[in-house]
Amino acid sequence: MEREGMFIQSIYYGQIGSEATERLLEIYGRDGSFLLRDSQTVQGTYCLCVRKAPFVHTYRLVHAADSWYLQQDSRNRLLRFETLELLIEHHRRATDSHVGVVPLNDPLEKRQIPDRFFQGLVYMEMNSSRSNSAE
Template identity: 45%
Template sequence: MRLPVYHGRISKAETEDLLASSGKDGSFLIRDSETVPGTYCLCVLNRTFVHTYRISEISGNWSVQTSKGVLPRFFSSVENLIVTYEKPGQGTVVPLLHPVEYKCYKIRSQNEDLQEEREYMEILGI
């Protein structure tokens, strides 16, 4: 998945820290699910609590498990899913208002004949 809000394999605790540091209701990010391989988690901050919704792909269409009683909807891309849930009343506790993005920098350092490549993560929009 190549989206600015996708954080890969970060833990639930790391997710909560990132969203809490944004301090804004409606802050959100996407991460890999820790419990269901091949699915993702849409994590949204509301007050001091992080709500997690599972995103999965079925036959090329994307769906998110939202509030009870809300019928599942399918999207051709995760981008379309996000755009829909930016609006109020779509099934998430609050609209997706503040994307918590990341940016990676690759830095090369040389030690005689050893060349290391390190990846650093900078959280944007916080």
């Protein structure tokens, strides 16, 4: 991630979980707001999360060899990009419906989010992991 530009750094939320992502986009986003986070299930991949009320749509971004692509079902062609920024910019400009991605209109930059949200998030994730470990 450190090789990516300032734009990607500004929308990358790291290891934020899916529940916290949904809450973040619900509170601070609007339709078309999007962010980038680590995948919780596949190490080394990222998730592009986009709000389209009433849902948050999540797309897995995969790095293979020297390119990034949006993981889609086998019917869709795989478009490959040198950087995450090029991939996201392509999908921001895409107007054709066959791409299958909810429109990316509004990057939800970390600087837009009050620090208190992240402080509450740490508390919530710590309590959530404790309750999961008891099961």
